[in-house]
Amino acid sequence: LSVNGKLVIYGGPGVGKSFFVTEWGWQAGLGLPLFDSYKVEKPLRGLYIQVEVGAWELQERTRNIEAMWGTSPNFIVHTMPKFSIVERKTDTIETAKMLKLDYIVYDPWYLMIDGGENSIEDIRPALLAINEVAEATQTATIVLAHTKKEVYTNTGTIVDNGNDALSGHKGLANWADTIGRLNGDKVTAALTWTKMRNGRLLDPLLLTRL
Helix, strand or coil, X not given: CCCCCEEEEEECCCCCXXXXXXXXXXXXXXXXXXXXXXXXXXXXCEEEEECCCCHHHHHHHHHHHHHHHCCCCCEEEEECCCCCCCCCHHHHHHHHHXXXXXXXXXXXXXXCCCCCCCCHHHHHXXXXXXXXXXXXXXXXXXXXXXXXXXXXXXXXXEEEXXXXXXXXXXXXXXXXXXXXXXXXXXXXXXEEEEEECCCCCCCCEEEECC
16 A cells, blocks of 8 residues: 555455454554565554444454464554544544554444445545545555445345445445455455556455464
8 A cells, every 4th residue: 555545445244354454454563574475665553443343352353363473553443333434534634643654444434434335425525534634644545345235125035136346336446546355254265356556456365364
């Protein structure tokens, strides 16, 4: 990720997106090669804003990572019950400047926008707010999102099975510089790059959860 870079990682429920970004942030904070594949020129300082997983569960998830890599003081986690990208824009800018961040992670996207993720009118203010934060603080952005979900009638009949496409309005995909789709299970996963605005698509990255 470069300054003002925009990365979207998406996948189905329970595929391990939060595990992925936590391990990534941990390694980046220590200046280690990311998943033994991508070189980091210097330790990166990041803020992970998370509203979907409780603080206790997130601590459990990081325990094995810390046992493997040691303490990573440059990876900062804020877990809260609610977060609006638009309403907290000024706070985020102040926090990023105070902590001297290199990047910010928003997880999950659909719970941090004011409205529905399928409406361009609802997602546009959030995207503009992220851009303002990134520009004011010279940080990169990572957004975690979901794949499209099944759609049911009020009687429980499936009318749309969903698919592996990025959920929500295409405005999010158009905004992103880089997009990766995470597939797998509770043990192993593969990150497949589906968009890279400023370069060729990299080979898939095979991951094993710690």
